[in-house]
Amino acid sequence: MTKNISNNAQKLFLKGSEAIARTVANCQPRVIAAYPITPQTGIIEELVRLKTQRQANFSFIQTESEHSALSVVLGAAAMGVPTYTATSSQGLLHMAEVIYNLPGLRLPVVMTCANRSISAPINIWNDHQDAMAVRDAGWIMLWAENIQEAIEQHWLAFILSQKLRLPVMVNVDGFRLTHASEPVILPQAKLIHKLLTNKIKPVLDINQPQTTGWFALPEVYHRQRLSLRKFIAASWPIISQTTNNFNALWEPIKHALENTNPATAGYQGTATHYYGPEKPDTLIMAMGSIVGELRDIVQQHKIASQKTGILKVQIYRPFPGDEILSYLNKASKIIVIDRAPGLGAQPPLFSDIKSCLPAGYNKKIVSTIIGLGGDIKLKEINKITKTMNKKI
Incomplete structure (x- = not known):
């Protein structure tokens, strides 16, 4: 289904991987390098299809590994070229060396992580363990709830990456978003480039040779990392x-085409989106596609919906501690949902929230781990809603 809406956007029914690929193509990166891995592969396949049908213009390099793919876009970014790649799970871990290099070199790259569990045992379905393994590498990290949000976050990622000269990772739940289909509003290239310039000052210039990423002695290294x-x-x-x-x-463009009222869609902050009453009794915090299910189940429980708020974290790095704390102060009960176990420590989102609490903060915060390896059971979410009515 396709419906053209002026020169700004199209209303389409798309699979998640196709929607991401078309958005990336409209952002017009000049170099894309990738190595296929489930469930990321559909994004790259769609980008290659767009290129072969002359609907997009970029250099595509299919490398022999994920490490090589990220190395290729690193080199292109150093030359001042807008770049993109995508990966998942073990592929992201294989990139680890280069993942840390990019922020240290202050190079703008956009990467999609189709979130998937990591081995062992082997599992191809969705949780957040892959991205959480590199959460402190220095990347800006975004997390999408649905396909529409994934579209918007990729557009935003290219803008932020170039403004900050930092790499940006857009996290989308593998299979749950990459392989699902839904109606979306897709921004056209003309609209995208009202905000995106694709002008990047090169680090490397053959006319002015210089060294970058040099060997640093401890004093210099310490200073640069801080x-x-x-x-x-x-x-x-x-x-x-x-x-x-x-x-x-x-x-305004999106809501006009969707025929929805922004005032009924909750409160959008810089890094979070809040749904619920002004002063909730219970606040549930989560990231990714599970937020939609939480919202639906809470709305089905009329009593719970009147006193329960849901806080979705959309920008995870840098961590929006101050913005989150303003919501924690309004609630008496707080439940944090993680989709990574935090082996040997607390789960990551829960740990981050605890770390930003001021001294003397006495509200109890409950940690819940759901959906490792992709199986999010409705009974687990229902159990959370029952917990709302009990004393934590």
Whole structure:
């Protein structure tokens, strides 16, 4: 199903991988390198189809491994070229060396992680263990709830990456989003480039040779890594202004085409989206596609829906501690859902939230781990809703 809506957007019914690929193509990266891995493969296949049918113009390199794919886009980004890649699970782990290099070199790259469990045992279905393994590498990390949000986050990722000169990872739940289909509003290239310039100052220039990524002695290395940490922590004003500009342009167009009222869709912050009453009794926090199921089940329980709020984290790195804390202060009960176990420690989202609490914070926060290896059982979510009515 295709419906053209002016020159700004198309209303389509698309599989998630196709929607992501078309959005990436409309962002017009010049170099794409990738190695296939389930459930990422459909994104790359669609991009190659668009290229072979002359609906997109970029250089495509299918490498011999994920490590090589990210190395290729690193080199292209250093030359000032907009780049893109995608991976999943073990492929992301195979990229680990280069994943850390990119932020250290301050190179803008956009990558999709089709979130999938990691071995062992072998499992191809969805959870968040892969991305959580590299959450502190220095990337900006976004997390999508649905296909429409994945479209928007890829557009935003290219803008943020170029403004901050940092790599951005867009996380989409494997199979649950990559292989699902839904009606979407797809922004056209003309609209996308009202905010995206694709102008990147090169690090490498054959006319002005210089060394980058040099060998650093301890004093210099220590200073540079702390400088990167400080820059990422201080990047919120840029992220906030960029998301505000993005929403000001896109939201009126999207809601007009969807025929929905933004006022009924909850409250959109810079890094989070809140659904529920102004002062909830219970606050549930989560990331990714499970948020939609949580919202539906809470709405089915009339009593719970009147006193339960759901806080979706959309920008996970840098961690939006201050924004989250403003919601925690309004609730008396807090439940945090993770889809990674945090082996040897607390689950990652729960741990991050605990780390940003001020001294003397006395509200009890409950950690719940759901859906490792892809099986999100409705009875587990129903169990959470029953917990809302009990004293934590």
